[in-house]
Amino acid sequence: MEWQGGGDAGSEARLPQIIEPNEGSQQKSPKTRLVNLLDEVEMHVERLRRDAMKLEEEKDRLLATLDSLRNSEIMIDLGDSERDDVLHSVEHIANRCLTVDILVKTTRDNTQEDALHQVNSFIDGLVKSLQSDPDGTKTRCLAFMNACSPHTHGTADKNFEAAILGCTLDDQKRVKKRLQGLLDYIDEATRFG
Numbered sequence: 001m002e003w004q005g006g007g008d009a010g011s012e013a014r015l016p017q018i019i020e021p022n023e024g025s026q027q028k029s030p031k032t033r034l035v036n037l038l039d040e041v042e043m044h045v046e047r048l049r050r051d052a053m054k055l056e057e058e059k060d061r062l063l064a065t066l067d068s069l070r071n072s073e074i075m076i077d078l079g080d081s082e083r084d085d086v087l088h089s090v091e092h093i094a095n096r097c098l099t100v101d102i103l104v105k106t107t108r109d110n111t112q113e114d115a116l117h118q119v120n121s122f123i124d125g126l127v128k129s130l131q132s133d134p135d136g137t138k139t140r141c142l143a144f145m146n147a148c149s150p151h152t153h154g155t156a157d158k159n160f161e162a163a164i165l166g167c168t169l170d171d172q173k174r175v176k177k178r179l180q181g182l183l184d185y186i187d188e189a190t191r192f193g
Contacts, residue, residue: 049104056102057177064181066094068188106170115166119175122160126182138186141179148176 028036069075070090075083108116122144130137146154147161164172 052102052104053174055100056104059097059100059102060181062097063094064185066090066097068185104170106168108168108171111166112168112171115163116168116171118163119160119167119171122157122163123175123178123182130186134186138183141183141186145176145179145183148172148179 070087075086078086126137126141126144129140140157143155143157144160146156147158148164164175167175
């Protein structure tokens with residue numbers, strides 16, 4: 001049994017088609033045939049979610065790159081009018097990037113919602129302390145990263161670890177990538193700062 005979706009993005013939308021191979025498919029019960037089809041559709045949905053998450057990450061990387069350019073040391077070497085031109089272009093590209101909405105919802109129960117809220121509060125605290133204490137922020141960020149990994153390279157923040165373990169696996173992966181992005185940003189900022 002094979003399921004074919006609606007075609008390419010540029011083609012007209014078509015209804016999905018169910019194509020069953022002739023050999024043996026008719027011998028299976030209707031329920032078995034439908035369950036097999038649902039399994040196949042579920043694989044397509046999971047692939048779609050993975051692809052959408054990759055696009056979401058790519059959008060975040062592009063915005064982070066633009067933010068790095070906006071705050072880079074090279075900007076200091078530009079004259080006022082050149083800097084204004086570059087900043088205008090950066091803003092234009094950032095605004096264009098922000099027109100792309102990618103949303104992959106993660107189903108959570110109340111406990112997982114609370115855990116994610118707690119994790120986000122921890123990370124917000126890191127971001128707020130970045131300007132006043134970049135070295136301390138990096139140390140705490142590394143401790144948070146260690147809490148996300150079974151193979152730690154240093155100390156792990158136990159409070160953060162307790163919170164992250166209450167999150168869904170999808171959220172844990174996103175948080176780890178977010179922390180890695182923050183670490184990269186801190187390294188970039190201290191390198192140019």
